[in-house]
Amino acid sequence: MKRKTLFLIIFTFYSFTTLAGNQLDSLLNVLDKTIKESRSYVEMRENRISKLKIGLNKKGISPQQIYAINELLYKEYRAFVCDSAIHYLNMNLDLAELHNNKKWINETKLLLSYLQSSSGMYSESSYALTSINKKELTKEQIPEYYRCCERLYDEMHLYTHNQKLKKTYFKIFRAYQDTMLNLYAPTSENYLAIKEQKALEHKDLAEARRINNIRLSKTSFGTPEYALIKFQSSLIYREEKRPDEEKKDLILSALSDIKAAIKDNASLFTLANLLYEKGDIDHAYHYIKFSLEDANFYNARLRNIQISNTLPIIEKSYQIKSEKQKNDLRISLIGISALSLLLIGALGYIYRQMKKLAKARNELGIINTQLKSLNNELGEANRVKEEYIALFLGLCSTYIDKLESYRKMVSKKITGGQIAELLKTTKSPDVIENELKEFYSNFDNTFLHLYPQFVEEFNSLLAKEERIVLKKGELLNTELRIFALIRLGINDSSKIANLLRYSVNTIYNYRAKVKNKALVSRDDFENRVMKIGTFS
Numbered sequence: 001m002k003r004k005t006l007f008l009i010i011f012t013f014y015s016f017t018t019l020a021g022n023q024l025d026s027l028l029n030v031l032d033k034t035i036k037e038s039r040s041y042v043e044m045r046e047n048r049i050s051k052l053k054i055g056l057n058k059k060g061i062s063p064q065q066i067y068a069i070n071e072l073l074y075k076e077y078r079a080f081v082c083d084s085a086i087h088y089l090n091m092n093l094d095l096a097e098l099h100n101n102k103k104w105i106n107e108t109k110l111l112l113s114y115l116q117s118s119s120g121m122y123s124e125s126s127y128a129l130t131s132i133n134k135k136e137l138t139k140e141q142i143p144e145y146y147r148c149c150e151r152l153y154d155e156m157h158l159y160t161h162n163q164k165l166k167k168t169y170f171k172i173f174r175a176y177q178d179t180m181l182n183l184y185a186p187t188s189e190n191y192l193a194i195k196e197q198k199a200l201e202h203k204d205l206a207e208a209r210r211i212n213n214i215r216l217s218k219t220s221f222g223t224p225e226y227a228l229i230k231f232q233s234s235l236i237y238r239e240e241k242r243p244d245e246e247k248k249d250l251i252l253s254a255l256s257d258i259k260a261a262i263k264d265n266a267s268l269f270t271l272a273n274l275l276y277e278k279g280d281i282d283h284a285y286h287y288i289k290f291s292l293e294d295a296n297f298y299n300a301r302l303r304n305i306q307i308s309n310t311l312p313i314i315e316k317s318y319q320i321k322s323e324k325q326k327n328d329l330r331i332s333l334i335g336i337s338a339l340s341l342l343l344i345g346a347l348g349y350i351y352r353q354m355k356k357l358a359k360a361r362n363e364l365g366i367i368n369t370q371l372k373s374l375n376n377e378l379g380e381a382n383r384v385k386e387e388y389i390a391l392f393l394g395l396c397s398t399y400i401d402k403l404e405s406y407r408k409m410v411s412k413k414i415t416g417g418q419i420a421e422l423l424k425t426t427k428s429p430d431v432i433e434n435e436l437k438e439f440y441s442n443f444d445n446t447f448l449h450l451y452p453q454f455v456e457e458f459n460s461l462l463a464k465e466e467r468i469v470l471k472k473g474e475l476l477n478t479e480l481r482i483f484a485l486i487r488l489g490i491n492d493s494s495k496i497a498n499l500l501r502y503s504v505n506t507i508y509n510y511r512a513k514v515k516n517k518a519l520v521s522r523d524d525f526e527n528r529v530m531k532i533g534t535f536s
Contacts, residue, residue, distance in 0.1 A: 150176035263298035444475035466517035
């Protein structure tokens with residue numbers, strides 16, 4: 001059941017990859033993976049063998065039980081290790097002769113003969129057959145006797161180098177085949193195998209394919225029979241000139257062999273030769289090496305000879321290809337090294353340019369910051385200018401109105417003969433004081449309109465106990481007005497003195513007194529005042 005499930009998985013995988021148009025490469029990938037996992041399949045067979053051997057060593061088992069276990073061990077070793085398979089057949093032959101059991105003797109000799117023929121041990125196979133008394137064979141053993149004879153002469157005609165003997169062996173082989181067709185049932189595997197072989201030899205490929213499909217339907221993946229029938233299917237595809245289909249069947253046959261831990265196989269060896277012919281040296285080399293490992297493990301002379309004749313050719317091609325790849329790799333490494341040096345040089349150049357660019361960006365950033373600060377200052381200056389132009393125009397208009405009123409008052413008093421009163425009025429300081437108060441009031445209002453937080457920010461520059469506290473009704477006092485003018489850019493003490501109607505020494509003293517109260521250094525104090533109310 002597990003083997004059928006495994007075959008179904010592979011078949012499904014194969015179907016999907018066919019749809020993708022990449023089935024051959026995909027199947028080769030599956031085969032590569034299965035080869036890497038081959039040890040696990042071998043261990044499964046070895047576990048079964050170990051269990052059988054344990055049963056064989058039990059005390060008190062009967063000769064019949066020993067014979068049956070030896071036969072099971074032979075079946076496990078038959079396609080696994082040739083020498084061990086022969087060993088357990090010889091044990092059964094000794095047991096059969098000890099008990100003079102003719103049926104067992106002939107049955108074991110037939111199995112020995114067939115295995116030895118398949119392994120290239122033709123003399124031993126012939127000796128086993130000639131030692132059999134045909135009259136003592138059972139009805140079931142007679143067809144098997146002719147099957148062993150057919151196998152022996154088939155192998156000998158295929159592998160002898162004597163052309164005269166080759167023809168003789170072939171005639172005998174054919175005679176035994178014809179005899180077998182009369183002995184086996186038309187539905188039996190042996191009958192169908194012979195009919196398929198004859199159809200293939202006569203180029204009746206449709207009939208060969210029909211029979212092959214019937215045989216395939218009676219077996220399951222992971223058995224020696226499935227691997228053999230798939231291998232024979234590949235031969236039909238070869239005659240049909242369908243190399244891709246031939247490869248697929250060889251791969252499936254090889255997969256079945258590996259998963260069943262079958263070491264006596266021909267599919268992988270044949271696939272290696274086919275891939276070599278198509279130029280796939282890598283796969284051909286790895287597959288034929290694995291085939292040689294299997295052949296050495298199985299320890300059959302025939303398979304070793306077959307592989308040893310082909311291996312040097314494929315191995316030499318693989319070495320030539322490997323050497324070419326190494327040379328190509330060396331050239332590539334030299335090219336890559338040269339490109340790496342160029343790249344390092346280019347990176348160095350780019351790094352230097354990036355440093356220059358970063359420096360330029362920093363300088364540009366500084367310039368941008370300076371421009372931004374300048375723009376802010378200009379914007380602020382424009383704003384102050386606009387405010388004071390408006391104030392100036394308002395004051396001019398007011399003073400024109402006052403001058404006109406004063407002119408009218410003077411004219412009226414002169415006309416009215418009030419000269420003494422007029423003289424008294426012009427000598428009074430009240431007019432100037434009133435105008436000065438109005439000037440201060442206008443200045444204070446306009447300045448605080450521009451810098452509403454000036455007093456608070458100015459005080460933040462002074463020690464807490466020295467901060468200026470305005471009297472009720474005051475907007476600014478003398479100290480604040482002096483530094484308000486400095487904030488507006490009027491830094492000259494003489495100009496400040498003229499505007500505020502104080503002496504220059506008074507202005508100097510006020511400035512020095514306030515600086516002494518500052519939290520910051522005296523030299524930096526007025527610069528900090530200049531930044532009060534600055535906007536971004």
